[in-house]
Amino acid sequence: xxxxxxxxxxxxxxxxxxxxxxxxxxxxxxxxxxxxxxxxxxxxxxxxxxxxxxxxxxxxxxxxxxxxxxxxxxxxxxxxxxxxxxxxxxxxxxxxxxxxxxxxxxxxxxxxxxxxxxxxxxxxxxxxxxxxxxxxxxxxxxxxxxxxxxxxxxxxxxxxxxxxxxxxxxxxxx
Numbered sequence: 001x002x003x004x005x006x007x008x009x010x011x012x013x014x015x016x017x018x019x020x021x022x023x024x025x026x027x028x029x030x031x032x033x034x035x036x037x038x039x040x041x042x043x044x045x046x047x048x049x050x051x052x053x054x055x056x057x058x059x060x061x062x063x064x065x066x067x068x069x070x071x072x073x074x075x076x077x078x079x080x081x082x083x084x085x086x087x088x089x090x091x092x093x094x095x096x097x098x099x100x101x102x103x104x105x106x107x108x109x110x111x112x113x114x115x116x117x118x119x120x121x122x123x124x125x126x127x128x129x130x131x132x133x134x135x136x137x138x139x140x141x142x143x144x145x146x147x148x149x150x151x152x153x154x155x156x157x158x159x160x161x162x163x164x165x166x167x168x169x170x171x172x173x174x
Contacts, residue, residue, distance in 0.1 A: 088095075149156040 145156065145159065148159060
């Protein structure tokens, strides 16, 4: 830091033509010198005979373990979830479902088709009723506006004017 102060004070007294600025000197800093690359250890020389002996011992150990495994039958660990309790084995007949009486498939399909047709008819009637109700409301609204127009043109213009509250959500086309 003292080097920085010395350089900055000498630069401050230097002539105005000097192009160095104090900001350009800030990134300069010194670090300790490294004697060698960190993290790299010197490898020792190993006798190839020792390496070969270790490999042979490892191979012999593995072969011995394989021979032992080959002599014994594989013993499976019993799973408690797969075992059936004796009480349940005795109740098998009680728990077994009897053969349910099957309804003829053709009759069942015909019954379902008729039910589907009836449902479609109901939905069609309901839809037509809703349309008629909407038409009745719109017609009565139109009649009321016509009557209001005859009674008071000012009230009619106020009635058909778009509310300010509704305009907030609308975007203008211009």
